[in-house]
Amino acid sequence: MYRHLSEGTGNRKQEQKVENAANIQDDNQLTVEQAIANLQGEDLGLRVYAAWWLGRFRVDAPEAIDVLIQALEDEDDRTNAGGYPLRRNAARALGKLGEQRAVPSLIKALECSDFYVREAAAQSLEMLGDSSSIPRLIELLNDQVPGTLPAPEPPQLAQPFDAIIEALGTLGASDAIPIIQEFLDHPVPRIQYAAARAMYQLTSESTAGYNQYGDRLIHALAQDDLQLRRAVLSDLGAIGYLPAAEAIADTLAENSLKLISLKGLLEKQLQPTKPEDLSPGAIKVMQLMDALL
Amino acid sequence: MPDSLNTLIRAVEDANSSILLQEAVKNLAAARLEGAIPTLIAALSYNNPGAAVAAVDGLIQIGEPAVPSLLELLDMHNYTARSWAIRTLAGIGDPRGLVTLLGAATADFALSVRRAAAKGLGMMKWHWFPEELLEIAQAEAMEALLFVAQEDEEWVVRYSAIVGLQFLANAIAVSHPDWRSQILSNFEQIAAKEESWPVRARVLMAQQELQKTATIPTQDTDNRPSPLSSMDWQKIMEELYGRKGQERLVFAEGDPRRYEQLAVAIAQHSDE
Numbered sequence: 001m002y003r004h005l006s007e008g009t010g011n012r013k014q015e016q017k018v019e020n021a022a023n024i025q026d027d028n029q030l031t032v033e034q035a036i037a038n039l040q041g042e043d044l045g046l047r048v049y050a051a052w053w054l055g056r057f058r059v060d061a062p063e064a065i066d067v068l069i070q071a072l073e074d075e076d077d078r079t080n081a082g083g084y085p086l087r088r089n090a091a092r093a094l095g096k097l098g099e100q101r102a103v104p105s106l107i108k109a110l111e112c113s114d115f116y117v118r119e120a121a122a123q124s125l126e127m128l129g130d131s132s133s134i135p136r137l138i139e140l141l142n143d144q145v146p147g148t149l150p151a152p153e154p155p156q157l158a159q160p161f162d163a164i165i166e167a168l169g170t171l172g173a174s175d176a177i178p179i180i181q182e183f184l185d186h187p188v189p190r191i192q193y194a195a196a197r198a199m200y201q202l203t204s205e206s207t208a209g210y211n212q213y214g215d216r217l218i219h220a221l222a223q224d225d226l227q228l229r230r231a232v233l234s235d236l237g238a239i240g241y242l243p244a245a246e247a248i249a250d251t252l253a254e255n256s257l258k259l260i261s262l263k264g265l266l267e268k269q270l271q272p273t274k275p276e277d278l279s280p281g282a283i284k285v286m287q288l289m290d291a292l293l
Numbered sequence: 294m295p296d297s298l299n300t301l302i303r304a305v306e307d308a309n310s311s312i313l314l315q316e317a318v319k320n321l322a323a324a325r326l327e328g329a330i331p332t333l334i335a336a337l338s339y340n341n342p343g344a345a346v347a348a349v350d351g352l353i354q355i356g357e358p359a360v361p362s363l364l365e366l367l368d369m370h371n372y373t374a375r376s377w378a379i380r381t382l383a384g385i386g387d388p389r390g391l392v393t394l395l396g397a398a399t400a401d402f403a404l405s406v407r408r409a410a411a412k413g414l415g416m417m418k419w420h421w422f423p424e425e426l427l428e429i430a431q432a433e434a435m436e437a438l439l440f441v442a443q444e445d446e447e448w449v450v451r452y453s454a455i456v457g458l459q460f461l462a463n464a465i466a467v468s469h470p471d472w473r474s475q476i477l478s479n480f481e482q483i484a485a486k487e488e489s490w491p492v493r494a495r496v497l498m499a500q501q502e503l504q505k506t507a508t509i510p511t512q513d514t515d516n517r518p519s520p521l522s523s524m525d526w527q528k529i530m531e532e533l534y535g536r537k538g539q540e541r542l543v544f545a546e547g548d549p550r551r552y553e554q555l556a557v558a559i560a561q562h563s564d565e
Contacts, residue, residue, distance in 0.1 A: 224312055226343070252315055252343040256405050259449055266491050278497055286498055289491075293412040293453045 032059050039067045044077045048086050055093025068094050069105045083114045091117055095124025103130045110136050111147055118148060119160030126167035134173045137164050141179055161186065162194035169198025170238070177202050184216075190231055193220055197235040214241040221251040229253050237261035240268025242281050249288040262289050298328045305332055315343035322351020330359050334366060337381075338374040345377050353384035357520055360387045367393065376406045383413025388421055389525055391430055392532035395437050398454070408453040411441050415457025419464050421519035426530060431465055433533065435472060439479055448489040455483070455492065459499035477503065 030038070030053050038050035051071055054064050071090035079085060091109050094102040106128070109121035118140065125133040139145050141164045149158055165183060168176045180202070183195035193216075200213035220232045221244070229251055236244045237260055248261050262285050269282035278286075301321040308314035318336045321329050329351065336348035352359045359381070366378045379397050382390035390413070397410035414434040422430055438461060442454035462476040477500070484496045 226311070252346070254342045254405075255346065256449075263448075263491050266494065270490050270494055276497070278494060278501070282494060283498060286491075286495055289452070290412075290456050293408050293449075293456060 032061060032064065035059065036061075036063050036067055039071060044086070047071070047077065048089050051086060051089035051093050055089070055096040058096060060097040060099055065094070065097060065099045065101060068097075069102055072105050072109050084112065084117055087112065087114065087117045088120050091120035091124055095120070095127040098128065100128060100130055103128055103132060107133050107136050110140050111145055113147055115157075115160060119163045122160060122163040122167045126163075126170045129171065131171050131173070134168065134171055134175070137168055137171075138173065138176050138179065140164055141168070141176070157188070161188075161191045165191070165194040165198045166238075169194075169201040172202065174202050189220070189223070189225075189228055193217060193228075193232055193235055197239055200239050200241065211243070214239065214243060217241065218244045218247045221247045226253065230257055233257050233261040237264030240264045242269065242285070245285050245288055249292060255292040259289055259292050262292070298324065298326050302329065302332050305336065311341055311343070314339065314341055315347060318344040318351075319347040322347045322354070325351070325354050327355060327358050330355060330362055334359070334362050337366065337377040338371050340373060349377055349381045349384065352381045356385050357387055357517075360385060360389055364389060364393075376401075376403050379406050380409040383409045383416075386413060386416050386418045388417060388430070388519075388521060388529055391417060391434075391529060392536060395433055395536060398441050399437050404447045404450055407441070407445060407447070407450045411438060411450060411453040411457045413457070414438055415460035415464075418519075421521060423526060426526060426533075429533060431461065431469070431472075433536070435461055435476065439476070442479070442483060448492055451487070451489070452492045452495050455480075455495045455499055459502060462503055473503075
């Protein structure tokens with residue numbers, strides 16, 4: 001989930017700044033009670049921070065979930081262009097808290113006029129792993145959700161296609177395969193890679209050409225753009241694609257990101273074996289990881 | 294070939310894009326020339342991760358001659374450069390970095406630094422240490438690594454401490470079989486309670502590797518003699534003593550008399 005730290009949109013950068021600032025300061029300066037109170041208080045800045053804080057420190061107390069769900073309908077905090085900063089942070093936090101109760105409200109948030117709220121909602125629905133959101137996600141991918149077009153804060157795209165596609169891949173939405181396939185040729189590379197990642201997750205191993213989707217991601221690691229390489233490292237870690245191991249170790253990016261990506265490969269290697277057995281693949285991945293420490 | 298060195302350095306200085314800079318630093322690093330040290334060290338401060346990774350690799354290859362400049366860089370305020378310098382010291386394994394690595398592995402703010410330092414503590418150039426200092430240095434490294442392997446909050450730092458412990462267990466197999474057994478029994482405890490699968494898998498791999506090499510202690514491939522002077526050893530010992538002194542406030546252990554004898558022993562070593 002480091003992906004949001006690495007991309008160029010202003011709103012994500014801002015979130016990273018908040019995250020850095022909070023790491024430098026005392027992490028415990030807020031209490032749970034105080035954060036919950038702040039979220040309902042008058043100060044809009046404190047509300048936005050409290051929503052982020054509850055997610056960052058995984059505060060899954062029922063009252064915290066309640067106030068965050070309420071915050072998904074906030075009308076007080078608006079940007080000049082009509083965006084909803086508090087809703088964005090609330091949607092992100094709810095994904096981290098693992099509470100299924102948030103699913104219906106997050107599905108509702110997919111209808112929000114703010115692009116970034118829809119993006120956060122799709123990412124959080126992916127994290128919560130609840131497949132009831134699949135039909136709505138497919139409609140959003142098809143631009144069929146009223147009120148989402150035109151976005152008042154348009155980035156370059158109509159929809160957060162990459163977040164939607166990644167969610168559909170993780171949620172196992174095989175009905176979406178024909179639509180996702182079209183995004184393999186999308187002009188934005190990041191969206192192509194999201195589609196390749198989802199296609200890998202959704203097609204069965206017996207399908208001819210199954211590995212082409214993973215291999216596409218390996219080729220993408222040779223891209224000149226560092227942000228893209230980082231995104232692809234995240235994708236390869238998410239699907240645990242073993243043939244990518246060396247390419248991950250060799251690509252020009254921070255070792256931290258390579259290690260997280262390789263961890264995804266290693267975990268996939270450990271799943272089917274008994275704990276006392278290490279597969280040759282697992283050993284190879286660990287040797288590559290050792291060299292990156 | 295000073296001509297080629299100059300060309301390589303000029304390519305770094307003239308690089309006008311991030312990708313060109315990465316390539317130029319990579320090429321300079323690959324030449325493995327001592328004359329490249331200042332330029333490679335400067336590349337640690339450019340806030341370009343690709344260039345920094347290449348520079349770290351190059352400096353590690355050059356090794357010991359880069360250490361004094363790296364230690365100097367550690368005193369500066371550029372935090373990113375500092376963390377790359379610690380990573381480089383860890384990779385070189387020079388004893389002058391020992392106390393820095395002990396502190397970094399157990400207490401640095403950045404997990405990337407803790408993880409590099411933990412591996413580095415297991416891979417010091419132990420054969421350079423004078424015998425009297427070796428035992429204390431290895432005991433300190435083992436204590437720090439056992440702590441990190443069990444207490445660090447980040448999986449990757451614990452993972453790295455396991456790697457460090459595996460190397461350390463190998464290095465002390467002949468001199469301190471009892472410590473080696475202690476590391477192995479700690480591995481069993483860690484495997485039992487560790488939550489992270491990748492860390493548990495790495496413990497398993499370490500156990501298997503150590504079983505394989507139980508009877509054949511691996512020799513360090515780098516046989517170059519220690520370039521360190523008795524002044525260096527004196528300084529390392531004083532730093533270790535200072536560190537031990539701080540711990541004593543908490544743990545009430547560590548014997549200052551040991552250090553008195555050591556001071557005498559090291560003084561006697563003086564540049565034979």
